[in-house]
Amino acid sequence: MEQLGKVYIVGAGPGPADLLTVKAHDCIKEADVILYDALISRDVRTLFPENAELIFVGKRAGDGVDVTERQNSIHHKIEKHAKQGKVVVRVKSGDPMIFSRGAEETSYLQEKNIPFEVVPGISAFNAASAEFGIPLTDRRGSNSLHLLSGRDVAGKLLSVKQLVSILENRGTAVIYMGTKVLEEIYEALDVVHRECIQATIVSRSGRWDAQKFKGTLQEMVSLNSETPVKTPALIYLRMEC
Amino acid sequence: MEQLGKVYIVGAGPGPADLLTVKAHDCIKEADVILYDALISRDVRTLFPENAELIFVGKRAGDGVDVTERQNSIHHKIEKHAKQGKVVVRVKSGDPMIFSRGAEETSYLQEKNIPFEVVPGISAFNAASAEFGIPLTDRRGSNSLHLLSGRDVAGKLLSVKQLVSILENRGTAVIYMGTKVLEEIYEALDVVHRECIQATIVSRSGRWDAQKFKGTLQEMVSLNSETPVKTPALIYLRMEC
Numbered sequence: 001m002e003q004l005g006k007v008y009i010v011g012a013g014p015g016p017a018d019l020l021t022v023k024a025h026d027c028i029k030e031a032d033v034i035l036y037d038a039l040i041s042r043d044v045r046t047l048f049p050e051n052a053e054l055i056f057v058g059k060r061a062g063d064g065v066d067v068t069e070r071q072n073s074i075h076h077k078i079e080k081h082a083k084q085g086k087v088v089v090r091v092k093s094g095d096p097m098i099f100s101r102g103a104e105e106t107s108y109l110q111e112k113n114i115p116f117e118v119v120p121g122i123s124a125f126n127a128a129s130a131e132f133g134i135p136l137t138d139r140r141g142s143n144s145l146h147l148l149s150g151r152d153v154a155g156k157l158l159s160v161k162q163l164v165s166i167l168e169n170r171g172t173a174v175i176y177m178g179t180k181v182l183e184e185i186y187e188a189l190d191v192v193h194r195e196c197i198q199a200t201i202v203s204r205s206g207r208w209d210a211q212k213f214k215g216t217l218q219e220m221v222s223l224n225s226e227t228p229v230k231t232p233a234l235i236y237l238r239m240e241c
Numbered sequence: 242m243e244q245l246g247k248v249y250i251v252g253a254g255p256g257p258a259d260l261l262t263v264k265a266h267d268c269i270k271e272a273d274v275i276l277y278d279a280l281i282s283r284d285v286r287t288l289f290p291e292n293a294e295l296i297f298v299g300k301r302a303g304d305g306v307d308v309t310e311r312q313n314s315i316h317h318k319i320e321k322h323a324k325q326g327k328v329v330v331r332v333k334s335g336d337p338m339i340f341s342r343g344a345e346e347t348s349y350l351q352e353k354n355i356p357f358e359v360v361p362g363i364s365a366f367n368a369a370s371a372e373f374g375i376p377l378t379d380r381r382g383s384n385s386l387h388l389l390s391g392r393d394v395a396g397k398l399l400s401v402k403q404l405v406s407i408l409e410n411r412g413t414a415v416i417y418m419g420t421k422v423l424e425e426i427y428e429a430l431d432v433v434h435r436e437c438i439q440a441t442i443v444s445r446s447g448r449w450d451a452q453k454f455k456g457t458l459q460e461m462v463s464l465n466s467e468t469p470v471k472t473p474a475l476i477y478l479r480m481e482c
Contacts, residue, residue, distance in 0.1 A: 011367075018264040021254070021363060025263060095367050095377075098386065103376035110374075118371035120363045122262060126252075126336050130359035133351075135344035136336075143393045144403075145339065147378070147386040158385070165406045 005032070005086040007078055007109055009102055011095040011121015014206030015041040019127060024119045031089035033081045035074060039093035039232070041207070052089075053081075067153075071101060075108040082114045095123040099149060099176050124234055125174045128205035132212040134236050136172055142238060144171035150178030150185075157181055160188040167192060167239045175235040179224055182235065186221045194218065196241040203233040246273070246327040248319055248350055250343055252336040252362015255447030256282040260368060265360045272330035274322045276315060280334035280473070282448070293330075294322075308394075312342060316349040323355045336364040340390060340417050365475055366415045369446035373453040375477050377413055383479060385412035391419030391426075398422055401429040408433060408480045416476040420465055423476065427462045435459065437482040444474040 008027040013019035020028075028034065028044075031052045036045070038058030048054055057074050059065070074090075081088045096102030096118055109116040125147060129136050136145050146166045148158045158175065163185070166173045178185065179201065186194065197217040201224070204210050209230070213223055217237065223229075249268040254260035261269075269275065269285075272293045277286070279299030289295055298315050300306070315331075322329045337343030337359055350357040366388060370377050377386050387407045389399045399416065404426070407414045419426065420442065427435070438458040442465070445451050450471070454464055458478065464470075 011371075013262070016264075018267065019262050019361065021260050021262055022266060023257075023259040026259065095371075097367065097370045097375075097377040099378050101380055103379040104381070106374055106376075118374065120260065120367040120371040122361045122363065123367070126338065126361040126364070129338045130252075130336075130361040133347055133359065134338075135347075136338040137340050137388070137390075138344040139342055139394045140345070143390055144399070145388040149378075149384055152384045153380045159406075159410045162385075162406050162410050162412075165400075165403050169400045169403050171403075 003085045004114060005082040005084065005088055007082050007088045007090065007114055007116040008119055009090045009092065009096045009105055009116060010119040011123075012040055012044050012091050012093050013122040014094060014124050014127035015043060016206055017041075017043040017047055019122050019206065020044065020047075021119065021121065024121060027089050027119055028091065030087055032086035033088045034091055035077060035088070036091040037093060040091055044091070071104055075105065078105070078109070079112055079114060092121070095121040098123045098147065124176070124205055124232065128202040128234055131205055131210065132200070132202055134200050134202070142170055142172045144169065146171050146173045147176065148173060149176045150181040157184060157188075160185065163237075164189065164192055167197065167237065170239060173237040175237070177232070178235045179229050179231060179233045182224050183221050186217055189217070192239075193241070196239050198238050198240040200236040201229050201233055202236070203229045203231070205234065244326045245355060246323040246325065246329055248323050248329045248331065248355055248357040249360055250331045250333065250337045250346055250357060251360040252364075253281055253285050253332050253334050254363040255335060255365050255368035256284060257447055258282075258284040258288055260363050260447065261285065261288075262360065262362065265362060268330050268360055269332065271328055273327035274329045275332055276318060276329070277332040278334060281332055285332070312345055316346065319346070319350070320353055320355060333362070336362040339364045339388065365417070365446055365473065369443040369475055372446055372451065373441070373443055375441050375443070383411055383413045385410065387412050387414045388417065389414060389419075390417045391422040398425060398429075401426065404478075405430065405433055408438065408478065411480060414478040416478070418473070419476045420470050420472060420474045423465050424462050427458055430458070433480075434482070437480050439479050439481040441477040442470050442474055443477070444470045444472070446475065
């Protein structure tokens with residue numbers, strides 16, 4: 001039986017190569033095979049070693065591939081190369097364990113007894129907070145932080161009841177993939193003092209065209225309905241009165 | 242008037258130096274003055290340049306210093322050195338914007354018009370998840386992630402109503418500084434099927450003596466009441482039935 005290789009599930013952070021961890025940087029430099037997504041920046045891709053085999057496994061708009069099928073194909077590619085004794089680096093944007101299907105990849109490797117290690121990464125919500133000075137927790141006001149996605153995998157809107165509970169308890173909510181449902185969320189939030197909700201939208205954090213928009217939730221809804229904010233984008237919400 | 246220096250509020254991650262970002266590493270290397278906390282690991286401290294002025298600003302057990310007083314004194318020290326034109330690096334464990342008073346430091350610098358930059362870091366919850374393979378979000382089950390602290394700054398227990406809403410909506414809750422109130426939380430959770438709550442406690446993530454304990458919430462309460470888990474520790478909760 002051949003010697004098994006090792007798989008590194010590596011968080012590449014939000015884009016700039018200097019927001020990789022030193023460990024992620026080292027893993028990439030030692031890779032025999034790299035599997036990477038559409039969101040991996042050019043800045044990070046320039047680190048890929050010349051001799052590594054590079055496999056693009058991202059989604060291309062309109063390619064019609066089913067999400068489960070795509071994910072299974074990634075698992076099989078990782079497995080194949082690991083079984084050839086190679087150092088396989090699976091590069092994912094942000095942190096592999098946050099909205100990123102890292103859990104599916106690690107479960108698969110566990111089942112197949114393939115040695116792996118997860119290298120954490122700076123998630124988009126951290127990076128955007130640092131880039132634009134958006135408080136996450138604050139001893140003076142917000143004591144909790146909540147990461148939600150606009151719709152779940154079945155297409156269901158996030159739980160508005162839960163969002164209300166977060167806001168009423170003075171938590172900070174960060175909504176991933178939420179700009180398309182922003183108006184719907186706003187309408188459903190009519191049970192709280194919506195005029196108190198401060199919203200910050202960060203579009204394309206960590207890139208040259210990063211933008212921040214800040215105002216009341218209502219202002220952000222109007223802005224986004226006139227000219228939809230470019231994705232990927234994050235929405236930060238917090239009660240401020 | 243003297244030339245103002247620049248302040249970097251840098252996340253040092255959970256402990257190992259290779260979990261710093263490349264940018265954090267570079268900032269530390271160029272520091273004239275470093276202010277650091279008690280939680281900053283020896284591994285990170287070895288990166289501090291020989292010629293930098295090192296200022297320990299952490300809490301020492303039983304020093305009796307009031308938290309606001311300590312924080313103000315940190316602000317004044319940062320300000321003083323920045324006004325001397327120095328590169329001041331404020332090194333904080335984890336990510337500066339998560340349970341770390343980074344927001345207080347950035348507000349102060351903003352008020353005083355002192356140029357600063359926040360460099361994000363790997364937070365303990367990311368690092369422990371990567372180290373011990375704890376899923377955070379998972380397309381197959383958990384669609385949201387919630388960071389709470391066991392008690393707020395006024396000593397109030399986290400909102401159990403909110404925790405129930407998180408668990409019932411199949412989110413993952415991560416409780417910082419929660420082992421001392423674990424039993425209290427357990428008692429208050431009698432409104433849900435407590436036997437369905439899976440708990441993972443990670444103690445001292447990223448250190449040589451890191452430990453993971455996993456079981457039902459009830460099992461974790463018993464374990465922690467017999468031999469209290471060493472801090473800092475994180476508690477991950479999730480409904481699994």
